[in-house]
Amino acid sequence: MATLIARTRRLAERARALPPSAVDAVIAAVCGAYVTVHAAVDGCLTWWVALLATAGSVPLLWRRRHPFWITGVVGAGTLTMDLTDSFTDLPAAQLVATYTFAALCPPVRRLVAGAVSAAAITVSVLLGAGQSLGPGGIGGKLVVAAAPFLVAYAMGTSARARRDRIAMLEERARRLAEEQDAAATRERQRIAREMHDILAHSMSMVAIQAEAGPVAVRNDPARAEEMFDTIAGTAREALAQLRRTLGVLRADEPSRRPQPGLDALPTLVAGVRRAGLDVTLEEDGRARRVPPDLAATAYRVVQESLTNTVKHAGAGSARVRLRWDGGALRLEVHDDGSGPNGANGATGANGAGGADGAHAGGGHGLTGMRERVAAAGGELSYGPGPDGRGFRVAAVLPLE
Template sequence: MAYAWLVMWPAAVVASYYAGVRLRRRDLWLYVGALVAGTAANVVILGGAMLGLPLVAGLWVRARRQVIDAMHRQSEQLLREQVLRADQARDQERARIAREMHDVVAHRVSLMVLHAGALEVNASDARTVEAAALIGAVGREALTNLREVLGVLRSPAPERGPQPTLADLDRLLDQSRALGIVVNRHDEGEARPLPPTAERTAYRVVQEALTNVHKHAGDAETEVHVRYGSAELAVLVRNRPSLTGGGLPGSGWGLVGLRERVELVGGRLEAGPRAEGGFQVLAEIPTA
C-alpha cells in the first residue's frame, strides 16, 4: 500500500485539482470524505507495516532463541547423563576386574605364602629354611603390591603407600642374589635425588628385567648399570647366556608394558638379545 501510494500521488493531485474545479458541492463533500478515509486507511496500513512487521519478526526471533536454548540445555543434560553412565560402567568393570584378580591371583599367592611359612618351620636344613623365608617375604610383598592395585581398581582415589625408588634397588637385587643369581651393580656419574616418577620408572625397569632373568635364564650372571646423566637417567640390565637353558613360560606383555611405562614419561626403551649371547634391557629416562 505504501508503494502504491508513492506511485499514485501525482494522479491523486490531479484528481483533487479536477474535483475542486468541476465537482458540485455535494459531490465535492463526498470526494473529501473519501479522500480523508483513504488517507486514514493508508496511514493505518503504513503504520502497521512499519511497526507490526518488526514486532512479528521480534516475536519469531525470541521464540527461535528459546527453542535453541532448550535444545542446548537438553544436549548438555544428555552429555552429563552419558558421562555418568560411562563412569558407572567403568567403575563396575574395575570392580569386576578387582574381584577376578583377587579370586585368581591373591588366593594363589596367599597359599604360596602359607606353604612357604610351613616349609620354613618344618625344614631341617638351613638353606631350605632360608629359601622358604625368602619365598614368604617375596610373596607377602607381592600381596601388598596386589592389594594396592586392587585398591586402585576399586576406588578412583585410593590411599597408596610409598612407592619404590632407587633407594630400594639394593633390596631388590638382594632378593635375586638370595635365589642364586649373581647380580652386580655399577653406578656411574654423581648420584643425586631425582624426580619420583623417574626413580619409580627406573626401579620398575630393573624389576621387570630381573623377572625376565629369573624366568628365562635363572642361573645367568647379571649386570645392572645405573648411569646418572645431566638430563637423563640410563638403566642397563644385561645377563650372560644361561648355562642350563629353558625357563618359565612368559606372557610376552612384560616388555610391552615396560616400554609403555618408559615412553609415558618421555623416555626410550631398547630390549633384545646380545650378539655375544644373553639379553639386555636399556632404558633412558629424562630427569629434567
C-alpha cells in the same frame, strides 16, 4: 489448579511424542482454518479467499525441510491476501514461517528472509496508507504490523539457541564419556601391569627357593631356614604390594603407601641374589630427585628384567646399571644367560618391539615394560648383549 497443570503437562508430552510431519499437518490445518473462519466472521469469505488461505497454509507441511523457500511462498500468499483485503487479522501462516526460518536457516538466509519480510510488511503498510492510520501515522502502523513478526523471529532465535546449546551439551557429555572410558582403560592396564610385575617377580623368587628347599633341608639346615625366611618375606611383600595396587579400587581407602622406587633397588637386588643369581648394582653420575611415577617405572623395569633372567635365561650372574646422563636416567640390565630365542627388538614412546623370545615369559613381561616406558615418554630396547652373549634390556627415561 494442580490438576489443570498436570493435564497441560501430559498434553505437552503427548504433543512432543508426535512425529514432526503430523505436527506440521496440524499447524497447517489450524492456520488455514483460522484465516477462513476469520474471513467468514468479517463477511468477506469467498471461494478464492478459501483457496488463498489453503494455498498459503499447505506449504507449511514442508517448512522444516525448506524453511527459506517456504517462507517466500507463504509470504507471497499472505501479501496477496493483505492487498486484496481478504483478512484483517494476524497472518498466522506467515508468523509460523517466520519462526521456522529464524530457527532453522543459516545466518545468510536468515538475513535475506528477514530483509524480504521487512520489505513486504512496509509495502503492505504503505499501500494501505489511504485507510485510517490512527494517531501514530504510518510509523505507528509499521510498529503494530511488525511487532508479531519480531516476536515470532525472537522465538525462533531462542529455539535455535536452545537446540545449539543442547547439541553442545550432548557433544560435551559424549567427549566426557569417551575420556572416562579411556581413563578407565588406562587404569585397568596400569593395574594389570602392576599385578603382573608383582606376581611374576615374587612367585619366581618363591618357586626357586621352594625348589631348592628340599635339598637344603638335607644338606644345610641353616641355609634351608634362611631360604624359608626369604620365601615368607617375599610372599609378605608381594601381598603388601598387591594390597596397595588394588587399593585404588576401594573408594574408602584412607591412604596408600607409595610405589617402590629407586631407593628400593638394593633390596630388590638382595632378594634376587638370595635366590641364587649373582647380581651387582652399579650407579654412575650424580643422582637427581625424580617424580614418584618415574621412579616406579625404573624399579619395575629392573624388577621385570631380573625376573625374566631368573625364570628363563639360565644365567649365573647379572648386572644392573643406573647412569645419570644429563636430563635422562639410563637403565641397563645385562645377564650372561642363554639369550633370547627371537631377534633383537627396540621401541620408543610409540613403537613396538621385536620378538620377546625366552625372556618374555609369554610376551607379557617385555610388553609391560614397553608400555611403562612409553607412558613415561622414554625409549626401551632389548636383545642380545654387546658380545652376543646373554640378554640386555636398556631404558632411557627423561627426567624433565
